[in-house]
Amino acid sequence: MRRFRVQGYVSVVLSLLLVLAGCSGGSGSTPSASDQSGGQTASPGSSGGGGSGGGTGGEKVTVSMHSWRVEDTEGYKKIIAAFEKENPNIKIEFKPFKATEYNTILNTALQSESGPDILQLRPYAPGVSLAEAGHLEPLDNLPGIQNFPKDVLAAATAKDGKVYGVPLSLNSTQIYYNKKLFEQHGLKEPSSWDELISTAKTLKEKGIVPFAFGAKEGWLLSLSHGVIAPGTYNGNGFVEKIVKGEADFKSPEFLKSIQRMKELVPYFPDNFVGLDLNDTRTMFFTEKAAMFINGSFELEGIQKMNPDLALDFFPMPTEDGKKVLTTWVDGSYAVNSKAKHKQEALKFLEFMATQQFGELFANEFKRISAIPGVKTSDPLVNKMAELSASSSTPYLMVVYFAEGKPTTKQTLENDLQGMYLEKMTPEQVVEDVQNSAASWFPGFKK
Known part of the structure; x- marks a missing residue:
């Protein structure tokens, strides 16, 4: 078996003072779209969260971002504000749905080519199936993606070996x-x-x-x-x-x-x-x-x-x-292969692969960031992280x-x-x- 090696990864993160992190919602059916082309990864900017960024000819661009975590709305406002401050020409519109309804809403939108620019992926097979149906942009060339351990990226890696999501957290x-x-x-x-x-x-x-x-x-x-x-x-x-x-x-x-x-x-x-x-x-x-x-x-x-x-x-x-x-590795964020604002969406995902995002995410939501080296001070988060490192088993x-x-x-x-x-x-x-x-x-x- 390809053993679930998150334990070893978390041990590394713990040495740098880990933080805590899922789902959780139920899994639903995934689409089988006629468009099977995965597309090529566009070349995003290399500034992470910084730089002027965004928009063609200085015009402000609104990037749509969907999630199943309604309870995270206020927290994402703070995280998105940090990105928009350094990328004033890009506006991220975070729109969450009820967890039990998210899969159906997302699948319908993707099949009709009206899906969001950025979407939250269910971990493992349900999320990967969207890539295999041609709905997601490969992210292998995204700056920062190489910093995640392979076993963490496995939750958003398709059978073609390409990575289609930036992992959020360990649950x-x-x-x-x-x-x-x-x-x-x-x-x-x-x-x-x-x-x-x-x-x-x-x-x-x-x-x-x-x-x-x-x-x-x-x-x-x-x-x-x-x-x-x-x-x-x-x-x-x-x-x-x-x-x-x-x-x-x-x-x-x-x-x-x-x-x-x-x-x-x-x-x-x-x-x-x-x-x-x-x-x-x-x-x-x-x-x-x-x-x-x-x-x-x-x-x-x-x-x-x-x-x-x-x-x-x-x-x-x-x-x-x-x-x-x-x-387990929780959900990740992906870019729609038919995104209206693909370059700007990729720029935000590049930000999501940075230490800055990891620290904002971990401290706002009290969860273990999937990004190595992120710190937190919450004792229960640390306890979960320690047990994840020493005594874990996969879901x-x-x-x-x-x-x-x-x-x-x-x-x-x-x-x-x-x-x-x-x-x-x-x-x-x-x-x-x-x-x-x-x-x-x-x-x-x-």
Whole structure:
């Protein structure tokens, strides 16, 4: 297997004082456009964020930029202002969409050749498929792109070997918890699955919702499973086997991970099947629930919503007595191959590959920048970075199983929803996920 080497990269970044960074939203269908030409990389300016930049004959040009991160709007205003200050003839118009609607809106626009100049790519297969459909400009000659490690660029590298996106961040996903509630009831971070269940039972007996959890949005279920599952299969050893085709999803370890997802049901809120991210996030930051399974990309929002929250997190305890943090390279930004203002769009992406952008991004959003050498002072960000370096495992469904029609990731999400609605058993979920992967995954076709 081409091992997920972000651990080594993060170690390097840590030595320079890392910073934290995703997604998260669900993955959707990708287009199969008739135009298969990738195009040639235009030669962007070499000034990074500086220089006069922008516009033909001094005219001001407005570059459209789309994203699925509505919650990042205010932060991007500050970042974009720094670019526009040094490039007064270029105006960046940041327009985000609801995460669950973004894929459909973007695909429709690209197919009708009315897409934005700059677009945010989902990581790995969903984003790469846009390049393979001819919608993206190759970025191999973009100044600064060579500074990213190859394993980080892999999240936006197509089968033709070309890079089509500037990576934003490294994400982790873990269990956040309310330290005040834990301390009030004599609880500590669990070091095993049994301790986690015991902690949840104690909280429930005290009238506190143990987990802020909802099953309305499928992507939250695969993300939560991405936290729970490595505890049953002890992280990377199983990942290596399954990617090589030496194990499959019908293995006892994977089945146990689905069973554990069901075992948690008594500790979820009432009517959890109808709750979405906003519901569960609110439940956690208003201190009505003690724990919250989610990504590093939620950290900044939670802290803003309740600056007084005694917030911490813990990685997943494994069967062999260790702990593991699930990690992956988050989305990147790409240039539309049919962009109206391609040169100006490339200039902004050149800025996104600089230390200046990395530091603005990391400090504004409290996430690990994908750019080496970026610094932050947030202790939780540093804790996530340290664990990412020492105890990480890849988010299996995003990094390796986000292909198929529907994708194997989507199949898992749909089936977990079915399980929570009492329409499927864990055994049926496992069977369905394996059948999905076997229909396309090379490791299962030997």
